[in-house]
Amino acid sequence: MESPVKILIIDDEVGIIKGCQRVLEPQGFTTESALTLHEGRQKIENGTYDVVLLDIMLPDGQGIDLLAPMREKDPDLVCVVMTGYASVELAVQAIKAGAYNLIAKPFSYDMLLVTINQALEKRRLSIEAKRLRALEQDAAALVAVAKEELERLEHFKKTFSLTTAFTLTVAHEVRAPLTALQSFLLLLRKGYVSPDQQEKIIETAIERAQDLLDLVDDLMNLATVREELTAPNRKVMSLADSLEKVVPLLKTHAEDKGLSFTVDVRHRPMVTVNPGQIAQVWSNLISNAIKYTHAGGSVKVILEEAGTWAVGTVEDSGIGIPADDQYRVFMEFYRTSQAKEMDHRGAGLGLPLVKRIVEGYEGTIEVESAVGKGSRFVFKLPKAKSSENLTT
Ligand SMILES: Nc1ncnc2c1ncn2[C@@H]1O[C@H](COP(=O)(O)OP(=O)(O)O)[C@@H](O)[C@H]1O
Ligand SMILES: [Mg+2]
Incomplete structure (x- = not known):
C-alpha cells in the first residue's frame, strides 16, 4: 500500500497501547489510539485506517459493537481482537461478527507483528479482489x-x-x-x-x-x-377445390402452347389457409411449368396426402434448372440463364412468393430438376386438424 499503514489501537490499558506503538512505529506504521468505545467509534467514523486492534472489554461497552460501524466505514478494514482469558467467549463472538483474527493477551512483539502483517495481507488481498471484480465487471459491460x-x-x-x-x-x-x-x-x-x-x-x-x-x-x-x-384471413378449405379453380385457364394456356396437361387428384386434403394465397401457389408453380417447357412437352399436377401432410406436385418435361441454381430460384429476382433465354418476360418473384407462403403455413417446398429433362416442384402443407374440420 502506497500511503503509510495506519493502525488504530482501541484499549483502555495505556500500557498495551504504548507497547503496541513501540513495536509498530519503528516498522513505519502510523498509529492512533482510543481508550474508550466512544472515542474509538469517533475515530473510526472520522479517520481512515488499515487495521484496528480492538480490545473486547472497554469501560463503556463491548468492543464488538464497533464491528458494524467499521464495516460500514470501510468493508476492507481489518479488525484484530485483543483478548484476555476472561473474554475468550466474547472474542469468538467477535470473529463470528466479522473480526478477522484474535490475539491473546499478553502477546509478544513478534506475535503482534506477525498478526498485523497477516491482517494487512488480508486487506491487500480483499482490496485487490474487489478491484479485479470491478475491472471484470467494467470489461464485461464494455x-x-x-x-x-x-x-x-x-x-x-x-x-x-x-x-x-x-x-x-x-x-x-x-x-x-x-x-x-x-x-x-x-x-x-x-x-x-x-x-x-x-x-x-x-x-x-x-x-x-x-x-x-x-x-x-x-x-x-x-x-x-x-x-x-394471419388467422383472420384463413379458413379450412379443400386443397383440391383451390386447384380445380385455377386449372381451366392454365390448361387452356398449356394446350395453346402444344403441351399435354394432366391433373391427378388422388386425395382431397383439407388445409387451413388463405384461399387467395393458395391459388397463388398453384398458379405460380403451374404457370412456370408451362412457361419453361417447349411445345410437345408435358405438365402434370398431382395432389395427394401423406400422413399429416397435403402434398402438391407440379412436374414438367421442360428446360430444367442447373443444380447450382436450384436454391437460388427461390430468391427474389433470380432467373436462370436458360429461363431468360427462353422467355424474356418474368421478374423472378413467383417462386420467392410461393416459398414464403408455404413456409408461412409451416409447410415446405422442394425442387428436383435436371437440365433439358424437366423439373418437379413438391410442396407440403399440414392438413387441417379434424377439430378444425368441424368448424366448416
Ligand atoms: N418449371 C420450371 N422449369 C425450369 N425453370 C424454372 C421452373 N420454375 C421456375 N424456374 C426457374 O426459376 C426462376 C424463378 O421462377 P419465378 O420466381 O416464378 O420467376 P419467373 O417466372 O418470373 O421467371 C425462373 O426464372 C426459372 O429460372
Ligand atoms: Mg414464375
Missing part, C-alpha cells in the same frame, strides 16, 4: 456495449444494403417495360408507323403494360404475404 453496437451496425448495414439492392432491382425491372412503352407511344405520335404495323405495336405495348402490372402485383403480394397469412 464488451456488452460493444457487442450491442456491433449488432446494431450489422443489422443496419444488412437492412440498408438489402433495401437499397431491392429498390434498385425493382427500379430496374420497372424501367425496362416503361421505356419500351414510352418509345412505342412516341413512334405512334410521330406517325412513323404504317397502319398495318400500328396494330402490332399497340399489341406489344399492351403486353409491356401487362408485364408492369404483373410485376407490381407480385411486389404487392410479397409485401403483404405476412399479413395475408
Whole structure:
C-alpha cells in the first residue's frame, strides 16, 4: 500500500497501547489510539485506517459493537481482537461478527507483528479482489456495449444494403417495360408507323403494360404475404377445390402452347389457409411449368396426402434448372440463364412468393430438376386438424 499503514489501537490499558506503538512505529506504521468505545467509534467514523486492534472489554461497552460501524466505514478494514482469558467467549463472538483474527493477551512483539502483517495481507488481498471484480465487471459491460453496437451496425448495414439492392432491382425491372412503352407511344405520335404495323405495336405495348402490372402485383403480394397469412384471413378449405379453380385457364394456356396437361387428384386434403394465397401457389408453380417447357412437352399436377401432410406436385418435361441454381430460384429476382433465354418476360418473384407462403403455413417446398429433362416442384402443407374440420 502506497500511503503509510495506519493502525488504530482501541484499549483502555495505556500500557498495551504504548507497547503496541513501540513495536509498530519503528516498522513505519502510523498509529492512533482510543481508550474508550466512544472515542474509538469517533475515530473510526472520522479517520481512515488499515487495521484496528480492538480490545473486547472497554469501560463503556463491548468492543464488538464497533464491528458494524467499521464495516460500514470501510468493508476492507481489518479488525484484530485483543483478548484476555476472561473474554475468550466474547472474542469468538467477535470473529463470528466479522473480526478477522484474535490475539491473546499478553502477546509478544513478534506475535503482534506477525498478526498485523497477516491482517494487512488480508486487506491487500480483499482490496485487490474487489478491484479485479470491478475491472471484470467494467470489461464485461464494455464488451456488452460493444457487442450491442456491433449488432446494431450489422443489422443496419444488412437492412440498408438489402433495401437499397431491392429498390434498385425493382427500379430496374420497372424501367425496362416503361421505356419500351414510352418509345412505342412516341413512334405512334410521330406517325412513323404504317397502319398495318400500328396494330402490332399497340399489341406489344399492351403486353409491356401487362408485364408492369404483373410485376407490381407480385411486389404487392410479397409485401403483404405476412399479413395475408394471419388467422383472420384463413379458413379450412379443400386443397383440391383451390386447384380445380385455377386449372381451366392454365390448361387452356398449356394446350395453346402444344403441351399435354394432366391433373391427378388422388386425395382431397383439407388445409387451413388463405384461399387467395393458395391459388397463388398453384398458379405460380403451374404457370412456370408451362412457361419453361417447349411445345410437345408435358405438365402434370398431382395432389395427394401423406400422413399429416397435403402434398402438391407440379412436374414438367421442360428446360430444367442447373443444380447450382436450384436454391437460388427461390430468391427474389433470380432467373436462370436458360429461363431468360427462353422467355424474356418474368421478374423472378413467383417462386420467392410461393416459398414464403408455404413456409408461412409451416409447410415446405422442394425442387428436383435436371437440365433439358424437366423439373418437379413438391410442396407440403399440414392438413387441417379434424377439430378444425368441424368448424366448416
Ligand atoms: N418449371 C420450371 N422449369 C425450369 N425453370 C424454372 C421452373 N420454375 C421456375 N424456374 C426457374 O426459376 C426462376 C424463378 O421462377 P419465378 O420466381 O416464378 O420467376 P419467373 O417466372 O418470373 O421467371 C425462373 O426464372 C426459372 O429460372
Ligand atoms: Mg414464375
